[in-house]
Amino acid sequence: MKITIVGTGYVGLVTGACLAEIGNDVLCLDVDPKKIEVLNNGGIPIHEPGLKEIIDRSRAAGRLQFSTDVEAGVAHGDVQFIAVGTPPSEDGSADLNYVLAAAREIGRHMNGFKIVVDKSTVPVGTAQRVHETIRTELARRGAAYGFSVVSNPEFLKEGAAVEDFMRPDRIVIGVDADETGHRAREAMKRLYAPFNRNHDRTLYMDVRSAEFTKYAANAMLATRISFMNELANLADSVGADIESVRRGIGSDPRIGYHFLYAGTGYGGSCFPKDVRALIQTGAENGHALRILDAVEAVNDAQKHVLIHKIVERFGEDLNGHTFAVWGLAFKPNTDDMREAPSRTLIRGLLERGARVKAYDPVSMDAARVAFAADLDASPDERARLTFVRTEGEALPNADALLIVTEWKAFKSPDFAALRTALKTPIVFDGRNLYEPATMLEQGFEYYAIGRAL
Numbered sequence: 001m002k003i004t005i006v007g008t009g010y011v012g013l014v015t016g017a018c019l020a021e022i023g024n025d026v027l028c029l030d031v032d033p034k035k036i037e038v039l040n041n042g043g044i045p046i047h048e049p050g051l052k053e054i055i056d057r058s059r060a061a062g063r064l065q066f067s068t069d070v071e072a073g074v075a076h077g078d079v080q081f082i083a084v085g086t087p088p089s090e091d092g093s094a095d096l097n098y099v100l101a102a103a104r105e106i107g108r109h110m111n112g113f114k115i116v117v118d119k120s121t122v123p124v125g126t127a128q129r130v131h132e133t134i135r136t137e138l139a140r141r142g143a144a145y146g147f148s149v150v151s152n153p154e155f156l157k158e159g160a161a162v163e164d165f166m167r168p169d170r171i172v173i174g175v176d177a178d179e180t181g182h183r184a185r186e187a188m189k190r191l192y193a194p195f196n197r198n199h200d201r202t203l204y205m206d207v208r209s210a211e212f213t214k215y216a217a218n219a220m221l222a223t224r225i226s227f228m229n230e231l232a233n234l235a236d237s238v239g240a241d242i243e244s245v246r247r248g249i250g251s252d253p254r255i256g257y258h259f260l261y262a263g264t265g266y267g268g269s270c271f272p273k274d275v276r277a278l279i280q281t282g283a284e285n286g287h288a289l290r291i292l293d294a295v296e297a298v299n300d301a302q303k304h305v306l307i308h309k310i311v312e313r314f315g316e317d318l319n320g321h322t323f324a325v326w327g328l329a330f331k332p333n334t335d336d337m338r339e340a341p342s343r344t345l346i347r348g349l350l351e352r353g354a355r356v357k358a359y360d361p362v363s364m365d366a367a368r369v370a371f372a373a374d375l376d377a378s379p380d381e382r383a384r385l386t387f388v389r390t391e392g393e394a395l396p397n398a399d400a401l402l403i404v405t406e407w408k409a410f411k412s413p414d415f416a417a418l419r420t421a422l423k424t425p426i427v428f429d430g431r432n433l434y435e436p437a438t439m440l441e442q443g444f445e446y447y448a449i450g451r452a453l
């Protein structure tokens with residue numbers, strides 16, 4: 001099928017590359033000429049395992065193109081995916097300016113029946129606004145092409161996005177109940193047929209429910225995390241081990257094992273933004289979402305959990321202390337620093353006078369940019385933050401090692417070497433990577449999250 005993807009950010013690029021990989025003729029549009037130039041020169045602007053390989057393959061086969069030419073781009077696809085950003089507005093609601101601008105361009109340049117697919121995460125009711133925007137543009141042109149707006153939210157995890165797209169748990173498709181909606185449903189069925197392994201994973205529903213499903217999924221997952229973080233903090237106080245508790249409850253199939261890991265709070269571009277946006281949708285409709293208010297408050301507090309433990313151990317004034325930090329990205333297998341708990345932790349340390357030596361296997365460049373912005377107004381704090389090239393380089397003279405991201409490379413260190421490299425053998429583990437008993441045996445003072453010590 002002929003597909004146009006409007007927006008070559010994270011979601012757009014993965015969607016375009018994966019749809020091209022299975023044989024579709026895909027054109028990816030972006031308004032940013034620099035991004036398109038990078039892509040046309042064989043580069044990719046994000047770190048995502050497996051993505052470069054499939055982009056290279058499809059491009060070589062002539063199935064994947066990148067362009068800034070909106071008119072030709074919109075003319076290309078029978079199916080138009082809108083995959084542009086929906087950044088938070090000041091009140092937390094999703095800013096729909098880019099989505100509606102994309103809809104306007106589609107309306108302005110469409111040249112026949114089009115299926116317009118909302119792939120961006122958008123609040124309930126957005127498909128209707130996209131519909132109205134396109135209709136207004138068509139009326140302005142005096143054109144009468146038919147079209148249908150579909151909601152097809154993405155459930156990709158950063159770091160596993162290609163795998164998630166290729167082997168989805170479910171494909172949610174929201175379509176209208178009318179004639180064009182039926183036509184759209186048939187087209188989407190054909191487009192996604194190759195991704196239905198073993199059994200049909202497509203869930204058809206009305207457009208509003210599909211839009212809602214995306215927020216409900218992320219809000220539910222964020223709720224599990226905040227719930228476990230709150231229990232972990234209580235476990236610390238009452239002398240229980242949250243890892244045992246996690247296994248104890250996860251074995252109940254009604255609960256399941258996923259997303260029950262206590263840590264330093266959730267980050268990234270999705271959970272924080274989507275939880276806030278859903279709270280805002282609630283407020284706009286007269287429903288206070290009290291559970292989600294608490295989920296967010298618990299998460300904000302959890303980002304400070306390691307600082308509290310460090311202050312308890314070393315005192316409020318950290319002047320003269322140096323800390324090694326392993327892991328900066330908000331989670332492993334990505335270089336994404338958006339809302340990463342490492343940012344709260346490192347700022348908290350620098351504010352209290354400490355020196356920090358920071359290392360991440362992949363996100364060093366992104367981290368430099370993020371901290372340059374965070375510490376813009378504090379040159380003194382900035383001077384006390386050093387980025388190092390290896391995990392080992394972070395350790396000498398450090399009063400403690402702090403672990404913030406659970407990269408595989410951190411899971412089985414040479415403990416003897418680690419103990420001797422640190423000035424004092426103290427580890428604050430924000431991801432519960434090690435067994436407390438083993439750490440004690442190895443001669444470490446070990447602080448984790450909710451692990452009965």
Ligand code: UGA
Binds near residue numbers: 121265266330
């Ligand atoms: C999340 C969802 O998992 C995807 O299904 C969804 O498509 C995506 O948002 C989106 O809306 O685009 P992502 O933000 O890439 O994906 O990352 P996750 O793997 O879900 O992790 C989110 C955060 O939760 C990370 O900071 C992670 O460290 C934290 N987390 C996760 C925990 O603290 N504990 C857990 O048990 C699991």
